[in-house]
Amino acid sequence: MNIARFAVPRLNAILFVTVALCLIGAWTMFSFPVGILPDVTFPRIVVIAEAGERPPRLMEVGVSRPLEEAVATVEGVRRVRTKILRGAAEISIDFDWGLDMLVAQQLVTAKVNEARSALPPETTIVVERMNPTVFPVLGLSLQSKTLSQSELWSLATYSLKPRLGRVTGVARAVVQGGRVPEIAVEVIPERLAAYHIGLSDIEQGLVQGNVVRSVGRIDRQFQQYQALVSGETVSEADLKRLVVAQRTGVAVTLDMVATIGRGVEDRTTVVTANGAESVLVNIVRQPTANTVSVVAGVERELADLKKTLPPGTEVSVFYDQSVLIAEAIASVRDAVLIGAALAVVILLLFLGDLRATLVTAAIIPATVLITFLLMRVAGMTLNLMTLGALAIGVGLVIDDAIVVVENIFRHLAQGVERGAAVELASQEIAAPMISSTLTAVVVFLPLVLVTGVAGAFFTALAVTLVIALMVSLLLALFVSPSLCAAFLKVRPGAAEHGRLFERVLRGYDKLLRGAMRYRRVLLPLGIAAVLGSTAFFGSRLGTGFMPTMDEGAFVLDYKTLPGTSLAESDRLLMQIETILKDTPEVRSFSRRTGAELGLAITESNTGDFSVMLKSGKRRAIDAVIEEVRGKITERVPGVEIEFVAVLQDLIGDLAGAPAPVEIKLFGENQAQLEDTAHKLAAKIEKVRGAVDVQSGVVESGPELTARIDPTRAGRLGLTTDAVAAQVNGAFFGTVATQVLEGDRQVSVRVRYPQAFRDSEARLSGVSLRTPGGAYLPLSAVSTLENIPGTSEINREDQRRLLSITAHLEGRDLGSVVRDVQKIMRAETLPPGVTYVISGQYQSQNESFTNLSLVLALAILLVFGVMMFQFGTFKAPLVILAIMPLSLFGVTLSLWATGTPLNVSSFMGAVMLVGIVVKNGILLLDQAQKAEQSGMDREEAVVHAGEVRLRPILMTTLTAILGLVPLALGIGAGAEMQKPLAIAVIGGLTFSTLFTLVFAPLFYVGFGGKVKHP
Missing domain, CATH: 1.20.1640.10 (Multidrug efflux transporter AcrB transmembrane domain)
Structure with missing residues (x-):
């Protein structure tokens, strides 16, 4: 069948359909889900378990190992990796690509629930499925000259969070930083002893006194009443009057044995923005949401919220992913326009005919718009890969139209009548043109075999290109001959x-x-x-x-020395904040100490900076990072640092490849692993191009252990668990009850005053109550021991490991790894220690x-x-x-x-x-x-x-x-x-x-x- 013979008489109908599809495609452009990366289901699930302040070795045996053994039996599991810190374990479960991860998450949750009976009763567990939408698209900082940090936290939690969470496309708003308010009940130890009252008595009194209970219903005069018994506490004054014990006929109220006042939870993190203490609100989008629209919606809601903020309080943006997306869209637009303009110039130079050039060039916008429509129908998103495919395809989609129009043009110049020239030229070229386009399409079919991040990302690019090429082929076969028949005029005998x-x-x-x-x-x-x-x-x-991108933002991970207090870490990191402020390219930054971006669990001496650079003309991001790294190394030598780009960090988290170079050391002897890791890291630091080398050894602070003598404790009727509970109540305190203030519940924490919790002597002197009612100090049943800090424990497939990591500067990955391989081959590892080179x-x-x-x-x-x-x-x-x-x-x-x-x-x-x-x-x-x-x-x-x-x-x-x-x-x-x-x-x-x-x-x-x- 001659396609031109079919198409030319139906020119109006074909043009109508084409224009209609283009208009619908243009409309769909504004409703596309837009994100930074393709909407890909990554085969990874993370289980985070927290169990108080247990040392890593106890977390490994009592929490991590039972969970690892449970989840390893789930079908499709490829690898199980665990990071164990003091009181927390993060288990990353990698599955085979192509599995239904919703089903996998359900199976993992079921296995975790089965293992709960073997875990400590206080263990809390979160199961999360990893994908790009787990990470924030917008970061806001809340600062005030008039409000305290606890008031800021309340403002963020009860005002900003619910309102921003209701914005279309927002999955959740996550609050970080600030101080959580509570009511502090600080007991007076001398009075407790005088009244023979223990902390447990006060806790029990608060629980039993602050009660609202329904006791039945009463019918009266055609109405039914709910009968309640209430001892509800609604103020600090109510708390003071609460009776906590009866002693020799005397009702002991709470204010007789304790001071009651406003307080805040213990500080375990420090959060700042642009160098000032702040509360951060991170916005996470829904998987199908448009990032640009989500950010715009949040900004509109913020504009209204700002009108209601207390005087001296400001909300500002410290990270905005939509900026990169908007710039990428603008770049693709410019690339398409530049490519199309250059193509038009080539057509004019070779054909020398304006009409032939316009007929051919019309295929470019039509192809792009119809491709948008088909991408929307296919459920695709606009992201760096699909937008890049359109930019790549702008010079390819015009190929078929060029071949058709050039052949028709040649026949017309040879004197062939227009209708006959269109039919003859189209028939000549149809078969080879279809064949040549199909060859460009079929090369992408085997991409379904490529797994991992590369396959996930570049499949999106390939599918977009295939759609564009097929659309351009159909337009060249049906539209180009019709347009040539209607508009192309070449004088017979004109030069070809x-x-x-x-x-x-x-x-x-x-x-x-x-x-x-x-x-x-x-x-x-x-x-x-x-x-x-x-x-x-x-x-x-x-x-x-993967190529590195100048995305205008980077993450600076850091660790201060093991055991460094939160206050001292804060002092050191203020120096880094000064360096960032003095860097002209830096637009804004935030800092988390004791917390990190994403789901990662951390120690209090670790954290990260999220740094956003200014748009427009500036130095390349690599040059900025190199300068900042040099200044930190020179001015703040006690801090270990690591730089990664935001997207690189995100992709590394998702793919489980945190660094370009990673040497995994396996063995069961932790001390041996740590010694080997330190030696190898020192050698790898000397490799040209390797920077931010980390040994993988992460130590927690030193421990002060009260070693219980079971014989002495047993004689007094005390168990180790009972002693631990009483000391925990004295130091950490116990949330005994909650007070309702308006529509908010405020925790009431009972414990010793700060003056009784600030030294070893105070710890030894904590008063213990025996079952017989006697009181004695902790030192009567224990001895204090200073124990060096224990290391973070990492495991993979139920084996211990340490990972030495390195990033790159000024050299390619393959060359650096070749040098690392030489070091590893020359190294004699201790018996039982093996290695694998992993990472990117x-x-x-x-x-x-x-x-x-x-x-x-x-x-x-x-x-x-x-x-x-x-x-x-x-x-x-x-x-x-x-x-x-x-x-x-x-x-x-x-x-x-x-x-x-x-x-x-x-x-x-x-x-x-x-x-x-x-x-x-x-x-x-x-x-x-x-x-x-x-x-x-x-x-x-x-x-x-x-x-x-x-x-x-x-x-x-x-x-x-x-x-x-x-x-x-x-x-x-x-x-x-x-x-x-x-x-x-x-x-x-x-x-x-x-x-x-x-x-x-x-x-x-x-x-x-x-x-x-």
Whole structure:
């Protein structure tokens, strides 16, 4: 069937459908879910268990191990990793890709519930499914000159949090920092002894006195009344009058044995913003929500909230993910416009006809808008990968239209009547055009085999490109011939080519005919030279995992020395805040001490800075980080630091690859592991390009242990548990009850005053009450021991491990790892200690292995498509022979620009398989037709070169120029696709030259019989 014969008479209907689809596509642009990364289900679930202040060794045995053993039996579990701190354990469960993670979460929760009976009764457990929406899209800081930190916390918790949580698309608002208000009941030990009252008596008195209980119903005069008995406490005055004990006929009220006043929970974290103590409110979006719309909605709600804030109180933004997204969208828009403009220039130069140029260029906006519509129907989101695909495709989607319009234009110039020229030209080109587009599409099919972060992210890019290419093919087949029939006018006898192209054509004809005469020498020499050069440049390429981006923000993780108090850590970190304030590129920052971004559990001497840089013209983020790192190292030597980009940190958390380089040491002897880790970390620090090297040894502060003598305690009727409960009540205190203040419940904590909790002597003197009613100090049944701090315990698949990590600066991942491998091979590890090099290097190797398989399968699929097109082995084998030669352009371009071979550039090589054959199909299809019409093989292939030179050059140049904005890294987010663009530009440039020269030589050299129709 001749598609043009069907389409041209139906021009109005086709244009109506096309315009309608474009308008719907334009409308869907404004309703797209927008995020920073593709909406991917990551196969990872995190279980966080907290059990008081138990030392890591007890957490390992009593909490972590039972949970690990339970969740390891869930079907599909690939790896179980655990991080154990004092009182907390974080268990990360990695599953096979492709599983239903909602079902997996339910199975994990069920196994956790089964294991609860083996855990300490006070253990609390949270099970979270990991995905990009777990992390905040907007960070707000609340500061005040007039309100206390507890008042700020109340304002954030009871005012900002509920109102912002109701904004469309917000999953939750998370409050960090501030001081949680409570009522402090501080007992007077001397009076307790005088009245023979223990802490348990006071706690019991508060529980039994502050009661509201329904006791029945009473009917009276046609009405029913609820009968209540109430001793509800609604104020501090009520608390003071509460009777807590009866002694010798005297009612002992609470104010007789304790002081009652407003207080706050013990401080375990410090949170600041821009150097001032703050309360942070982090906004987490729903999985399907539009990040930009969510942030805009929150900002509108904030505008109303600010009108009601107390005087001197301000809310400001310290992190905004929508800024990067908005800049990325603007960058894609600019890349599309620049690419389209350059394509139009190429069309004008080669065709010299404004109407033909406009007919061809109209395909670009139509393709982009209809692609938006189909992406929305497919449930896709706008993100860095899908937007990047549109920017990559702007020069590719016009290829088919160029081929159609150029062929029609050529026939019209030869004097063929317009209708006949449209039908004849469209029929000539339809089969090879469909075949060449399908080759560009099928290369992406094997991507379903790629797992991990690379597969998840680049599959989104590939699907978007496939949609765009198929849309452009349909538009070229149906719309372009119709527009040509309606609007294209070429004067019969007009020159087919401009003067400039005539010269190019004559030069190419002379080159090709000359090469034919010496093909037996040129082919082997040329192939040997190209393949040798490819090997030369390829061996000098660096390697990496994912491209690094200048996203305008970074995270600075830190650790002060083990055992450093919260106040001293705060003092040290204020110096880092000063450094950040003095850095001109820094727009805002926040600090968490004793807490971190995401779900990570932390010690009080650890935390992070979240730093946002100014938009616009500034130094690159790497230069800013290098300067800040140098100043911190010089001025604050007692702090261990690590820099990561926000997205890199997020992807590392999701993928379980926290650093580019990670050496996992396995063994059962913790001291041996720590000693080995310290030695190896010291050596790795000397590797060029390795920075922020961490040994993985994380020590908690020292412990002051009251060692109970069971014999002495037993004689007095005391158990260790009973002693611990009484000392805990004295020091930590116990929340005995709660007081209702308006619509808020305030905890009432009972414990000793601060003066009785500030020294070893005070600890030894804590008064214990025996079952017989006698009182004695803690020292009567125990001795105090100073124990050095214990280390954080890490486990993987129920084995202990330590992970040495390093980041990169000024050197590629592969080169750094090669040096690390030399160190590891030269090191003699203690018996029982083994190692594995992991991190992003392992992810890189897995991705390269998968992409190599994808490349092989893509070549196989492309060969199959060409077999259907040509019906013989000859032409497909000729085109296939050009593919390895295109790798020369890839390696040369990567080497010349200093770009490493990473997942992005590897994807460029995979894309090339589908792109480079398009030119070969156009050329050899024409040669085959000419040969079938009776031409000599050599003359046929030269004729084909002359006929197809212009469309080949036009499609190649538009594709290359369309990728130029990405290759230059212009705009936010362009770094993710920059290596891909560089690889495609280099490969396409040289493959086009090889197709135009070597393909004809191969074709003639293969010989064989011609298949005549």
